Amino acid sequence: MNFIKSLVLGLSLSLASLAAFAAQINLNTASAAQLETLNGIGAAKAEAIVDFRKEHGAFKSVDELAKVKGIGQKTVDKNRDQMTVAAK
Secondary structure, eight states: OHHHHHHHHHHHHHHHHHHHHHTOEETTTOOHHHHTTSTTOOHHHHHHHHHHHHHHOSOSSGGGGGGSTTOOHHHHHHHGGGEEOOOO
């Protein structure tokens, strides 16, 4: 019985990890509305990200998000697992 519980728990955690990965927001293609779903990113910061992207081109890494005015390293760190810059 414990084996079955462990198996179910393991599968649940695996599916949760997969869902989190699938839901990542691509900083290079996301709309302002999509960017607003990140922790600490409101309408103004989301627009700043889009404007920065238009002016400087695609982000090469998630860490480059900290170059956007008003966004610090703490915001990047707390959203790191929810963001990507990879092409699909």
